[in-house]
Amino acid sequence: MIHKFSVAPMMDRTDRHCRYFHRKLTQRSLLYTEMLHCNAIVRGDKNNLLKYSPKEQPLAIQMGGSDPILLSEASEISEEFGFSEINLNIGCPSDKVQKGKFGAVLMKEPELVARCIKAMKNSTSLPVTVKCRIGVDEMEENRHLDEFIEVVHQSGCETFIVHARKAWLQGLSPKDNREIPPLNYKRVYKLKEKFPQLNVVINGGITSIDDSLEHLKYVDGVMIGRKAYDDPFILTEVDNRIYDEEKTFVSLDKILVSLLPYIKSEIGNGTKITHITKHLMGLFKGLNGAKDMRKHLVSIDNDLDPLNNFEFFLSKYVA
């Protein structure tokens, strides 16, 4: 299935509370977990790590790793947990990830990635997809990227999400690696031209639905990360403008009030309210009094009566 729009996996951001909130804004977008290492999925506390609300679906799990056996076991577990897609991270450039031999450094090892995908596909009937860059370091963007895609495609991967900039593996922080290497959207379009049978999803620096629609003239899907998190109202346009669904009226108060039952039930289960409300800050972007609203939300703490306090917040700021 082709997902024309998705919200990018982001560590420390797209946790289950964030995704539940995003799902209130868009029914159709594909959502992703943060990257989870296959070892943690296989050997860790699965029930806690992989917990999510069925309302978050369609939901893809993103994994890191380069051990075909562990990845295959993790894929089997992910299918049991009901995820709708399994994505392998070949784009993260952090030092820690490089040392663990996964993420972007694997762009230099297409055969190993192909073995991983093959093993994963053998243990699940779910789509197994790859998120990568247009290259790393000195990799020549044309020939090497095509070779990488060709080899990995032959192992059964049909969908490639491509962050349209290289990762520089030495000397740049992960944050800089999302900003400094130049964006090259045309390279991603060219990939789709060369491999028309593949689903190619473009990612990196996309900040509006207008721009997303423009990209969709050349590729199959668009993935947005930071803009969706920092200014989540953008997601309220997706179902209507990208998927041609009927326009629905969404407002700040409607969104916040619709989260109340979730917040109530999560608090009942011991979740700290700030673990949920921290993801809502972007909703107030550009509003008069945004600073006060954020300050108020941050101050709501589990030790006081958090639910009452949140309801007070609603009555004070949203009619």
Ligand SMILES: Cc1cc2nc3c(=O)[nH]c(=O)nc-3n(C[C@H](O)[C@H](O)[C@H](O)COP(=O)(O)O)c2cc1C
């Ligand atoms: C805080 C943060 C955490 C991220 N964590 C992940 C991750 O876990 N897996 C991944 O593939 N990409 C991760 N990324 C990269 C994003 O998925 C995306 O590729 C990148 O931000 C470029 O898209 P954007 O310009 O729309 O944000 C992260 C990005 C940010 C800002």
